[in-house]
Amino acid sequence: MKRKDFKAFNVLVIGDACTDRFVYGYCEKLAPEAPVPVFNPISETTNLGMAGNVHRNLESLGASSYLVSNKVNHLKTRYVEDRSGHIFLRIDENDRIERIDQKILLQIRDNLYLGKKIDAIIVSDYDKGFLQNEDIKYICDNNENVFIDTKKIIGDWCLNCEFIKINHIEFKKTEKEIQDLDIQKKMIVTLSKDGCRYMEKIFPVELVSVRDVSGAGDTFISGLVLEWVRTKNVEKSIIFAQECATIVVQKKGVATV
Secondary structure (H helix, E strand, O other): OOOHHHHHOEEEEEEOEEEEEEEEEEEEEEOOOOOOEEEEEEEEEEEEEEHHHHHHHHHHOOOEEEEEOOOOOOEEEEEEEOOOOOEEEEEEEOOOOOOOOHHHHHOOEOOEEOOEEOOEEEEEEOOOOOOOHHHHHHHHHHOOOEEEEEOOOOOHHHOOOOEEEEEHHHHHHHOHHHOOOOOHHHEEEEOHHHOEEEOOEEEOOOOOOOOOOOOHHHHHHHHHHHHHHHHOOHHHHHHHHHHHHHHHOOOOOOOOO
């Protein structure tokens, strides 16, 4: 999925990051003391997740990515039945994250970061505390080509962004709040197996055998942004983003393109 043009692009990712830990195993019996399955671990993997996974996907697509995120490790551990892919349990540790250092935030303006010209900024906001509404507003008001992927209820603090990527469940939660905002032209709503909706147009997606949807939204926003920087065509960017996400949902765990 790499494109030669992507090598020339610098993308800044700002948001909450975590370590994704997957423990794979099998279950063949119930515990004698309670009606619960006995999980036998056989292997495990770890990787950088959330905003960190956006960063990983951008690099896997060939771009240069810079990550501004939390220092304290937020750990997500999933216990997964290896053969079926069924997740038995997820445990989150250090779930609340410290807010971004305001000195660092003030350095991010005019599409510059650490002296480098930034082609686009992705706000990957999992609403764990790293970014407040006013932080995202500052980023949007002082930079161009800002793309937002957020778990927050959408408000006027993101009016100056380029596009907002949100899944259909999150959109339902925020739909009433944005009725009075001129923001529909910025909303890209992913619809899982039904594809994606933008300006009332549905973009269908190829039906594939899904193994794990973890991190697919991170892949989508990464592909969307890079293709938009390359073409400035939102429809082409959505199609490319869907192609990228279709690849990763067929892989195990939080994967990259």
